[in-house]
Amino acid sequence: MDNRADAGNIILKEMQELKLMEEKVIGAYRGFDLAILKDALGAKKIVLKGESDYDTEISISPVGLIVRLENLFEGIPEKQTFLEKKISDYERDMESSKEQYERPFEYEEELNQKLARQSELNNMLDLENGKAMDEDLGGLEENEISKDIGKNDIGKESMNKDADRGDEYGTVKI
Structure with a gap:
């Protein structure tokens, strides 16, 4: 089609359906398949499909839609140059990473010393925590702690409630 308005109206009509x-291929444009799509969010796009896909959101104006399509096509060489540069950068970064991977870790000795010190500190903290727990309990043995709980009115009340539920403490009749 040569008329922008007519072409845009046809694309807009197809888009409504x-x-x-x-995604639906509706024709061809300058050697590319011309497709339209509605994505998951409902955005309507026009796509040029070739070795790669190039898309842009559509305009609600028929002529504006065709202008966007023309701009999309004209921008392909710029995208190609941009992507070729990115590929070159990635290849350079990969070579640099390979070189760094081959080198030994320069701070390995310092790391091992700090890890050993951390382990010592953790052990000292564990010992201190154990002593603090013993001091908090006041050195009471387990059976003395149980007797102390039994003297507590709240403890008696909850034990009696549990005892009423079954023959033995802690069992429940169903």
């Missing part, structure tokens, strides 16, 4: 997440 699309469902969410649907």
Whole structure:
């Protein structure tokens, strides 16, 4: 089609029939398949499909839609240059990473010393925590602690409630 308005109207009509997440090839444009799609969020796009896909959101104006399509096509060489540069950067970064991977870790000795010191400190903290717990209990033995709980009115009340539920403490009749 040579008329932008007519072409835009046809594309807009086709777009109205699309469902969410649907893509439809509707023709060709300068050697690319021309497709339309509605993504998961409901955004309507026009896509040029070739070795790669190039898309842009559509305009509600028929002529504006065709202008966006033309701009999308004209921008492909810029995208190609941009992507070729990114590939070159990634390849350079990968070579640099390989070189760094091959080198020994320069702080390994210092790391091992600090890890050993951390282990010592953790052991000292564990010992101190154990002593603090003993001091908090006041050196009472387990059976003395149980007797002390039995003297507590709250403890008696909860034990009696549990005892009423079954023949033995802690059992429940169903």
